[in-house]
Structures are given as C-alpha cells and as structure tokens.
Amino acid sequence: MIVVTGATGNVGRTLVRLLAEQGHEVTALSRRITQADVPPGVHAVAADLAGPAADLPATADAVFLLVGGDLMMSGDPAVVVAPFAHYGKIVLLSSQGVVTRPDSLSHGQAFAAYEQAVMDSGTDWTILRPGGFASNAYAWVPSVKASRTVAAPFGDVGLPAVDPDDIAAVAAAVLTRSGHTKAVYELTGPAPTTPRERAAALAAAIGEQVTFVDQTREEARAQMLTFMPAPVADTTLDIIGTPTPRERTVSPDIEKILGRPATPFTDWARRNAAAFA
Secondary structure, eight states: OEEESSTTSTTHHHHHHHHHHTTOOEEEEETTOOGGGSOTTOEEEEOOTTSOGGGSOSOOSEEEEOOOHHHHHHSOHHHHHGGGTTSSEEEEEOOTHHHHOTTOIIIIIHHHHHHHHHHTSSSEEEEEEEOSBGGGGGGGHHHHHHHSEEEEESTTOOBOOBOHHHHHHHHHHHHHSSSOTTEEEEEOOSSOBOHHHHHHHHHHHHTSOOEEEEEOHHHHHHHHTTTSOHHHHHHHHHHHHSOOHHHHSOOSHHHHHHSSOOOOHHHHHHHTHHHHO
16 A cells, blocks of 8 residues: 555645556545545545644555645654654655755755655655746746736746656656665756746647746745745745756656656646646
8 A cells, every 4th residue: 555645736646646547555645635636446534744643544565755844844854754664665755955955944954854854764765856846837827817927037047847747657656666765866857948938838838828027036035925934935036046057957867767758848838728728
C-alpha cells in the first residue's frame, strides 16, 4: 500500500490517479478530503500531519510526503516524519531552494530540515527538489477571466517552470521502482520561459488575446503579501527577478527517470485552458 499526503493538491491528485491506474493500493491523505475526491478503489483519509499519528495508516510500503507551508515553517520535522519512519520508503517533496537559496528560511532552511529528518528516519528515502511550478500561473486566472490581462514583474526573466504532472509521474516511478534509494532529484521544465512568454502561451491556449502588464517589484510584493508571509514573498521575488545560474538551468532528471523530455509550459497551458477561459 502507498500513502499519498497532500492528495488533493496539484501534484498529489495526479499522483493518486497514476498509482491507482497502475493497480496499486492507495491511501490518499488530505485535511478535508472525501471519497468523492479520489478514484474508485482509493481509500480517502481526512488527516492533518500536525494532528495525531493515529489518523495515519499503521503500515505502508511507501509514502509520498508533502508538508504544507504552515507546517513546513512551524512544525518539528522529526515529529512530523516520525509516524512514517517504519514505512518501507519515504519520498519527500522538497524544494530546489535547499541548494539555490540555503540562507532563506522559507525556501532553503525549512525544507533542508525536513530533508534531514527524512534522511535520519532509518527508512529508505528519495528527495525530489522541484523548481517553480507551471501551475503558479493559476494566480493569473482572475485577471485573465476578468480583463484578459496578466500582470507580473520581471517579464523577460526566464525560468524552467516544471509541470506538476511531471513531478507526480516522477514520484510514481520512484515510489514503485527500485534504484532510487538515497537519491536526490532536481525537477525542472525543459526550457526557461518568461512571464511574458507564459502569458502568450495562455492566450494561444484559450484562443484570445491576453495583454501582459509589467509590474514593479514593489507592486508585485504588495499583491503577494495578501496571501503569503513577507519572507516568502521576498525570496520568491529574488528567485523570479534575479535567479541564480542553477535556477535557470534545465535539469536532466525528469527525462532520466521517465524516458521522455519534461513537459513544456505550452502543453500545461493547453491542458488547463478551461480554467482561464
């Protein structure tokens, strides 16, 4: 049996589906999940990783561990990881920021602490370190729907955003196949794209003109502070405005594991066009 935490999110939902389609017994965990949220045959468990361990399955062959932002910043990594230490394998969704922003509390140090707790757990482990998600473009849904505009800072700075479905496919592979113990994989898209290019891809996907509006860093920060803490906003702006060479670099790990190239943003936009139309 495989346990998937964060099972209703951008990565977890696809991962649950992939594992179920492959015939694996799956338990899907999320705070407010119901049986209606999962494919037939998948067991849904409403559980909070910050809550009692009794809510978790007693045993499992493997777990996909996604720690939410609030628990990532405030939880005790050893305590959160402990209930999974007797499972056969832990696959942790971490962040590229562990290596590119090691001094950042939100993007580096917090994730690094969970990585260390997993490595110290005594069970087999694999670490996945994605860069920025293609699905971050969902933040543009209201403005695209309302006025066919996208407002963003650093319009011509490119980063290789990764498709969450690719992360899920990699997770499915390392959860169910041998050869990935004590491996760390960096997951990116196949090429850097700029916010301006991503807005154009969304326009093509919905078949309508979408105007790109340049924001200043200060304008973007004020908007971000409405839904994230200041340290998270500041580090995010540093990454998208002045990325390090490693953050700009395309990793080969998705193709190495899946035997195909990573999915381009244009494909993600076409697949999710209905959300923006």
